[in-house]
């Protein structure tokens with residue numbers, strides 16, 4: 001884990017932002033008011049070393065999927081830069097963008113809609129190989145079978161259609177599909193949250209095995225911390241489009257700095273008896289991303305004892321509070337030596 | 338799984354064919370009754386000649402059995418049809434089956450050309466539009482398809498004729514071939530003559546069907562585009578063109594297949610008004626003439642062909658659905 005940190009970054013995200021225009025009523029468009037926007041991803045910066053897994057957690061709607069898609073250029077970022085292996089992804093077009101996509105793959109959140117219903121799963125896995133000239137004909141068939149075995153599926157299933165599979169099997173197919181083009185990094189967008197708990201563990205173990213065997217780098221999105229704990233080296237906590245805390249997984253779990261992280265952690269059941277902390281229940285809803293509050297985005301629900309008016313004036317920067325542990329809270333003193 | 342799927346497809350086809358036979362029988366009965374109880378018969382209107390006396394008409398009617406009770410005529414007609422005998426065309430003075438045999442190839446040629454052009458063109462336009470929705474190209478093409486979609490077929494046929502045969506005399510006005518010269522042309526010239534005659538009616542019919550295809554296909558493409566699997570296809574590194582033609586289009590063909598099923602009968606019955614306006618000697622033209630002359634056997638036979646092809650067309654569309662969508666197979 002710590003050794004991974006010393007490697008040069010494979011992915012470097014800097015001040016990434018994604019606004020979605022909001023559809024407005026007739027009078028707004030008639031009278032030419034400025035279009036409002038949902039700020040789904042707001043000023044997000046982080047990097048991931050080769051071979052590392054960065055877990056990203058946060059409530060539903062905090063912008064995790066949007067961030068992942070903007071990194072992959074499946075949607076156009078509003079601003080900011082995404083540098084993958086020394087190349088700025090945001091400036092790529094056409095063939096260059098497509099060949100970059102070979103190296104940066106994705107496993108989607110919903111295994112039921114992310115496979116083409118009219119294509120056999122074998123053809124879906126095969127297509128990427130053909131497009132990127134990795135294998136053809138017999139060799140491609142053979143690689144499809146090998147991949148199916150590698151993700152724990154019967155290779156004979158390759159000639160079936162997606163609707164003939166369960167959610168867990170489909171997610172394995174999704175993983176095989178991502179692996180088919182030999183990527184260096186995979187963005188995993190809540191790959192297990194649509195699955196039963198028992199199946200979740202199997203798929204996560206599979207992904208860990210694949211990472212070990214192939215030296216993959218993961219950006220692993222989840223909305224609860226217990227899933228991420230198994231797989232992530234470092235964890236970033238997102239709230240309303242911003243990263244509010246990031247640290248190594250162990251550090252974050254044992255010393256959560258941000259009140260939001262503490263609340264998230266208190267909801268995670270702990271295996272050791274007696275370690276369960278009192279559950280912190282967050283009051284209210286997160287503010288609307290269409291109209292984010294000034295200052296700290298968490299202010300309305302924060303239970304920090306020192307919380308005051310300053311918090312509504314200053315946007316808290318993500319600062320290193322203890323070594324390699326960053327948090328965005330102005331009331332949390334830095335304890336760096 | 339595979340086997341069960343195939344067996345149920347056969348079962349579906351057999352039961353749908355039985356249904357088709359019942360539908361055709363019912364339609365035949367209705368048409369037979371309607372046309373016989375409508376005022377007039379082949380010998381009142383068509384032979385409106387002062388030299389023909391009522392006595393002569395009565396004799397003719399007796400000759401063709403038209404003086405018999407309706408039920409008796411009906412039973413006799415059905416038993417003839419069951420033996421493949423569609424009767425005698427009063428207006429053409431030939432067996433009905435010969436009249437239809439001559440007309441069918443003309444209709445197949447016209448409607449076949451038009452359907453291929455219309456569906457290929459309509460799908461192509463829809464893909465172009467859906468690739469850049471809301472753009473000027475999209476809006477222009479959308480207005481164009483709306484224009485032709487809303488246009489009555491006979492009106493468009495008349496306008497096409499006015500513009501491209503009269504004002505700009507690029508194409509012949511009517512007919513399938515040059516009535517005088519065609520016989521004397523060499524093979525190449527004869528082919529050119531056929532194509533020239535085919536062009537206007539085929540383009541007219543293609544515009545009408547293509548406009549509908551483009552509208553339905555565009556809407557369905559836009560419905561499928563935001564689906565997750567389209568994002569998967571992009572993430573694989575496929576080109577936008579491949580994403581659209583292979584992944585999106587394949588999932589957006591169902592409404593177009595329905596339209597195709599609805600259009601298939603045109604291959605056999607002809608686009609009546611278009612054939613009429615361009616005097617194209619196909620099935621539609623023949624049947625319309627039959628109606629005008631109260632040619633009972635010809636009209637009834639035409640309607641039987643129409644009913645049979647409509648039901649077969651919808652069966653064909655259902656079979657195509659299962660080719661297009663693996664989830665329908667085996668159901």
Ligand SMILES: Nc1ncnc2c1ncn2[C@@H]1O[C@H](COP(=O)(O)OP(=O)(O)OP(=O)(O)O)[C@@H](O)[C@H]1O
Pocket residue numbers: 020021038040058059060061062063064065066067109223289
């Ligand atoms: N295409 C879009 N157009 C407009 N708004 C969008 C779009 N996609 C996402 N949003 C908005 O952006 C915000 C972030 O959404 P996103 O899907 O990234 O959240 P998430 O963290 O992935 O949530 P979940 O855990 O439910 O998957 C939400 O407020 C959402 O409504």
Ligand SMILES: [Mg+2]
Pocket residue numbers: 064065066109189190
């Ligand atoms: Mg999401």
